[in-house]
Amino acid sequence: DIQMTQSPSTLSASVGDRVTITCRASQSFSTWLAWYQQKPGKAPKLLIYKASSLESGVPSRFSGSGSGTEFTLTISSLQPDDFATYYCQQYNDYPWTFGQGTKVEIK
């Protein structure tokens, strides 16, 4: 299985900050990586697919990049609605696997 490791596990930031979350894979692959946002009691919401493609309706302050074993999710200017937990997920090889999550907290 491809192991996905996110860093940091928790991130404290202020509204307006630029935030970057990293996801490292145990095996290299090209672009089959997605990012999700999850709020308490809700299902995850797709933000980014194919490493850098923005899902329809997702604000442009979210962006994704990377390939190989290192991928990043960037929020260019953190908004109050963005405080949540973020997960990466690879869909290059079965079984599809997720990172352990990064919680973005209010500083």
Place this chain on the structure above:
Amino acid sequence: QVQLQQSGPGLVKPSQTLSLSCAISGDSVSSNSAAWNWIRQSPSRGLEWLGRTYYRSNWYSDYAVSVKSRITINPDTSKNQFSLQLNSVTPEDTAVYYCVRDLGALAFDYWGQGTLVTVSS
């Protein structure tokens, strides 16, 4: 707009079978481009993909090795839904279960509301 509506019991006894259904609106379980997945989430295991079913001229299913001996995911074309059966459950199967659509390259784009299933006597 695609919607996935989950149903099923929230409490299952150890050694029994966990059964959940997911009703689809806005798409078809027989779509040639979609696949229909079950994913669970628990504090100890995080987000875990369990398996999927999909139609590509024939019906196919793929399962995670961790549950392969215990899981069945079936389509129901008459009701436009799909189901999860997980046999011989233990307390480790306690989790929130989600049904999810994927369109291949577009990852998991639509999720059900989630069902907390507790395995306890």
